[in-house]
Amino acid sequence: MNAIPGMACINHDQYDIDGIRVERFTTAPKDAAQRPPLICVHGGCHASWSWQEHAPVYAAAGYEVHALNWRGRGGSAAINDDSFVKMSIADVVDDIDKVARCFDTPPVLIAHSMGGLAAQLYASAHEVGALVLLTPVVPSNVGAKPHELPIGDMDAPWGPPPPDVARQMFFQGLDDMQAAHFYARIALAGLRGDALVACRRRDETHRAYPYRVGCARHFDAARNWRSARRPIRRHVPA
Numbered sequence: 052m053n054a055i056p057g058m059a060c061i062n063h064d065q066y067d068i069d070g071i072r073v074e075r076f077t078t079a080p081k082d083a084a085q086r087p088p089l090i091c092v093h094g095g096c097h098a099s100w101s102w103q104e105h106a107p108v109y110a111a112a113g114y115e116v117h118a119l120n121w122r123g124r125g126g127s128a129a130i131n132d133d134s135f136v137k138m139s140i141a142d143v144v145d146d147i148d149k150v151a152r153c154f155d156t157p158p159v160l161i162a163h164s165m166g167g168l169a170a171q172l173y174a175s176a177h178e179v180g181a182l183v184l185l186t187p188v189v190p191s192n193v194g195a196k197p198h199e200l201p202i203g204d205m206d207a208p209w210g211p212p213p214p215d216v217a218r219q220m221f222f223q224g225l226d227d228m229q230a231a232h233f234y235a236r237i238a239l240a241g242l243r244g245d246a247l248v249a250c251r252r253r254d255e256t257h258r259a260y261p262y263r264v265g266c267a268r269h270f271d272a273a274r275n276w277r278s279a280r281r282p283i284r285r286h287v288p289a
Contacts, residue, residue, distance in 0.1 A: 070128030094164025098125030143169035
């Protein structure tokens, strides 16, 4: 277990649960035990690295943070190309469940983009402490405005998107150097599932899901993490 540079009180390690690699961020165990565990779920083309600015902050507040990697990504168990392109949101829900089953207390899910859709589906069938969604994809029945993606062949892995498309989708708040740095970390994405729609209004998700939900509209890997942290702290139970 290693300390985070500049945040000496934060310990960082990783573990594997049924092929899912998870990065863990903690403070002293006695502090983390007083709060529900947080599971961070990344979006398409990303991995647990997308939480590098978020997770230490939550850990410093006394939470035990677990940033998972979808199967086939970020050091989780490899899958072949055929399985990769057939992967669906239901598979990501299963990945979340593998991690959540480790805890005695219902976890808080903090999820970004496509991971937000998986988190909503998980929470519709399992108890959660809270559900925090950052620029989430939502089910088509919510009725949000569709966000089209330039996918040419649905039978082949998609991505990474061209730099200009990735900049518009993921890195609007970053300068050129930061965007280039994180673009290099983008992984292949190949998901088939519900319609891809962007959640623009928080109340749309509230109408479709009756449990405790908080939404933030901005999530950049580096620059705007502080603006996303504020609504997260309002919705995560103490």
